[in-house]
Amino acid sequence: MNDPVLDDQLLSELRTLALRPDPAPLAPVDRARLEAAVVEAVVGAAGPRRSWRDVAPAALVAACLLAVLGLVAVPFVTSRPDTRPAALPVRAEPAAARALQGLATVALASTTPRVGADDFVYVRSTVISNEGAYGEGVELGAPHEREIWLSQQERPAASGLIREFGQDWPLSGAGRASAPGPDRPTYAWIDDLPTDPDRIVAELESRQPFGSEQSPEQYAFDRIGDIVTENLVPPELASALFEAVTRLDGVRLIDDVQDAIGRRGFGIARTDERFGTTTVWVFEPGSAVPLGVRWYLPGPSSDPQAMTLFGATAIQERGVASELGVAPGESADALT
Amino acid sequence: MRSDQHDEPGRAREWRERLRAGDVEAFTELFRAYADQVHRLAASLCADAALAEDVTGETFLTAWRRRDTLHTGDESLGPWLMGIAARQSLNATRGRRRQLSFVSRHGHRLLADTPDIADDVTARLDGAARLDRTQRAVAHLRPRELEVLALCVWSGLTPQEAARALGVSAGTVRSRLFRARARLRELTDPAEPAHGPPPRPRPVLNARPALEEPR
Numbered sequence: 001m002n003d004p005v006l007d008d009q010l011l012s013e014l015r016t017l018a019l020r021p022d023p024a025p026l027a028p029v030d031r032a033r034l035e036a037a038v039v040e041a042v043v044g045a046a047g048p049r050r051s052w053r054d055v056a057p058a059a060l061v062a063a064c065l066l067a068v069l070g071l072v073a074v075p076f077v078t079s080r081p082d083t084r085p086a087a088l089p090v091r092a093e094p095a096a097a098r099a100l101q102g103l104a105t106v107a108l109a110s111t112t113p114r115v116g117a118d119d120f121v122y123v124r125s126t127v128i129s130n131e132g133a134y135g136e137g138v139e140l141g142a143p144h145e146r147e148i149w150l151s152q153q154e155r156p157a158a159s160g161l162i163r164e165f166g167q168d169w170p171l172s173g174a175g176r177a178s179a180p181g182p183d184r185p186t187y188a189w190i191d192d193l194p195t196d197p198d199r200i201v202a203e204l205e206s207r208q209p210f211g212s213e214q215s216p217e218q219y220a221f222d223r224i225g226d227i228v229t230e231n232l233v234p235p236e237l238a239s240a241l242f243e244a245v246t247r248l249d250g251v252r253l254i255d256d257v258q259d260a261i262g263r264r265g266f267g268i269a270r271t272d273e274r275f276g277t278t279t280v281w282v283f284e285p286g287s288a289v290p291l292g293v294r295w296y297l298p299g300p301s302s303d304p305q306a307m308t309l310f311g312a313t314a315i316q317e318r319g320v321a322s323e324l325g326v327a328p329g330e331s332a333d334a335l336t
Numbered sequence: 337m338r339s340d341q342h343d344e345p346g347r348a349r350e351w352r353e354r355l356r357a358g359d360v361e362a363f364t365e366l367f368r369a370y371a372d373q374v375h376r377l378a379a380s381l382c383a384d385a386a387l388a389e390d391v392t393g394e395t396f397l398t399a400w401r402r403r404d405t406l407h408t409g410d411e412s413l414g415p416w417l418m419g420i421a422a423r424q425s426l427n428a429t430r431g432r433r434r435q436l437s438f439v440s441r442h443g444h445r446l447l448a449d450t451p452d453i454a455d456d457v458t459a460r461l462d463g464a465a466r467l468d469r470t471q472r473a474v475a476h477l478r479p480r481e482l483e484v485l486a487l488c489v490w491s492g493l494t495p496q497e498a499a500r501a502l503g504v505s506a507g508t509v510r511s512r513l514f515r516a517r518a519r520l521r522e523l524t525d526p527a528e529p530a531h532g533p534p535p536r537p538r539p540v541l542n543a544r545p546a547l548e549e550p551r
Binding site: 010018024030037041042209 | 363364367376379380388396397400485494510513514520524
């Protein structure tokens with residue numbers, strides 16, 4: 001069939017059924033930065049393989065900014081305040097700061113296995129997730145098991161695997177995993193972080209993606225949450241990370257909170273200024289390893305305290321797996 | 337909007353030859369000519385500014401890696417790039433949507449991220465209606481239906497161009513468009529329940545060495 005009239009009818013009806021989105025265009029400064037990054041990646045492709053995302057982002061951004069400063073300087077100046085005092089004050093609410101300092105002390109006394117470059121960090125959780133349709137109300141599903149294997153290699157084809165709903169879902173970006181960093185924290189990357197809490201905050205905030213509209217504090221809080229909840233962390237770093245959270249404005253303590261399977265403890269929470277979502281890390285007193293996480297949306301009422309749970313986890317097991325898809329202590333042969 | 341507004345036949349032929357020869361200047365020119373169009377497709381499918389930028393970058397790098405597959409005719413390079421962009425976007429959002437339903441790390445970002453719309457009331461209403469329909473399409477269509485929808489309906493490729501870009505027949509593109517229409521009609525029919533069952537996580541598309549440009 002090749003009928004232009006029929007094609008026209010089909011396409012024009014589809015145009016009304018699924019209106020073309022009208023996303024914000026690529027800003028000139030972003031286009032210039034992207035162009036520099038992809039061209040540099042192409043020029044460097046003859047040498048050792050590297051990702052275009054790795055191209056010295058800060059320097060590149062600075063260069064592009066200079067190039068187009070006359071045009072669009074204002075939004076960037078206001079969105080990324082970069083001058084910080086050398087030692088950051090404690091900004092978390094006092095009760096949260098005390099709880100975090102307690103966690104920092106407990107963390108120092110903990111032990112974690114070392115994780116090698118060929119190993120996988122393995123975490124098994126019970127998860128309650130939002131099963132509601134995209135853009136509609138929250139419908140919490142039944143608790144179910146979720147397993148994750150996170151590759152520790154520098155540049156694997158896939159950064160890991162999630163096993164959930166009876167299926168395996170490879171974790172990868174658009175084609176290959178990004179280099180270890182705040183968005184893909186490996187044990188080695190975590191171990192390389194500075195142990196000075198102020199420098200951790202500065203390091204994380206400096207890695208916030210260009211153009212991200214989250215506050216730097218929220219970005220740092222989320223990244224530290226990823227690191228402490230679904231990874232293994234050397235004790236000294238775990239301690240420094242909890243100290244670092246005390247430097248973040250808006251962090252508060254929730255006295256009594258449960259994880260996805262009802263284990264009770266206290267919560268360390270922060271509400272994202274842009275989205276109104278609240279993330280709560282749940283801790284059992286006396287342990288610096290989180291029990292799980294809870295996520296809330298704002299509402300349903302306009303009361304700023306009103307929150308609707310849209311997801312929760314309870315971590316059941318953390319360990320080091322030597323093979324993708326095989327839990328620690330399980331034999332690959334036994335599965336076949 | 338036509339996809340070949342940038343490269344008249346002579347230009348396209350020259351670009352093809354220079355790209356095949358590994359000419360970085362030609363690649364830079366191609367980026368300048370098509371970055372906005374590729375980005376709009378990516379942002380339409382991703383609804384997340386940071387992700388759309390990543391996908392835009394990946395699209396051009398993928399094009400560069402596949403420059404050997406370009407033939408030497410004078411056909412516009414637009415449809416080929418848009419085909420790569422659609423596939424890259426769907427790969428990226430599949431992971432993202434999975435994360436959302438898994439309440440994984442960045443789940444809340446997609447939930448709260450919406451394409452930016454102008455700030456006056458009319459535009460906001462239009463934007464809300466637009467977004468609602470678009471979100472239905474994104475949530476309920478199969479990836480391959482969404483792919484042809486994005487190419488033919490949102491980016492202005494003809495079914496023939498989309499077919500060549502995706503390495504399938506024009507008939508296949510049309511049948512995906514028909515299925516998309518049937519599904520969307522169902523969703524917008526007021527006699528139907530307000531919303532269907534929640535979308536389940538989707539299996540990853542069959543791996544396919546796709547998007548080499550057919551001769």
